[in-house]
Amino acid sequence: MQRRKFLTTLGAGAAGVAAAPFVSTARAQDTIRWKMVTSWPKNFPALGTGANDFARRIGELSGGRMQVDVYGAGELVPALEVFDAVSEGTAQMGHSASYYWRGKVPAAQFFTAVPFGMNTTETNAWLYQGGGMALWDELYAGHNLKPFAVGNTGTQMAGWFKKEIHSLEDMQGLKIRLPGLAGEVMNRIGATALTIPGSEIFTSMQTGVLDAADWVGPYNDLAFGLYQVADYYYTSAWNEPSAILEGTVNLEAWQALPDDLKVVVQEAARSANLAMIDEFTFRNAEALRTLVEEHDVQLRSLPDDVLKALAEASQKVLQEQAGSDPASKKIFDSYRDFQQQVRRYTDIGEFAYLKNRAMVG
16 A cells, blocks of 8 residues: 655654654654544534544643644545545544444444444443453554544434334335444345445435434434434434444554654543543433424334344344454454453443332332
């Protein structure tokens, strides 16, 4: 792969910084300016503003030594070309979701969402304590990228449907926007899953290209006005129990950073990750009330036969993906083993408490 030259963007002293980060105080203080391309509309709530937040934290934590300019989908590159743009050097950073790259790096899907997989707390524990980040680094290094978790939507909704789902029969031939592993699961039960950018969902639902769509959750779904093109909002989360937003850095640009600025980027990513989780927890509750009380959205749960079919198909899809290449097997084995270990406590702690909490309304 032809590498683009990053050092021209690092300022007049950048070559010296890359070779010897602490050669002199003057060189160490040169401002580094990077571009970040994203898969989200400019300033879109939580996703787009989450990228802005990541960039802001880098600037503040670095004392202004490092500045990142954020570009929305389509401003520099299309929404689904972020991976290539950062890998090849069109931009030094990206903000997106790894399951968009399933055609290039199939194992990357495990670093966004796993059907019937771990929740957000469990996922973060796997990344930061269970070896998940090391596996992600290993996978992306071959593509000239350094990955980070830079946000999480929390548990997502099952999606918007134009017609009510009464049984598995109603899923046959249904066209739904649903990327990643969950999309393949949906294909297995008779629906047709499509991967399209979020910005195209509304028009696709309006024109009949889609019969249903997964996006994120109440906060982002309200922002897109999806209640205007579908009457039924399904709450039976199975597809994305946790959804990681990834930050990527071109590996050559990363290696050229002084060690202290590497720490800045790492800590900015981790704090931005937590900040997005906090925001979604609050904003989703607020937006759900608006959808139901002001827009008369009909909340529904998927029928038992649909959920059973999805659960069975998920196990098959995950096993097949794990068997398709060594990287997928290594990552899935780690993910599965950690989930089995951590759910012992989640089930007797968090899950048991949530059932008990229902007793007080």
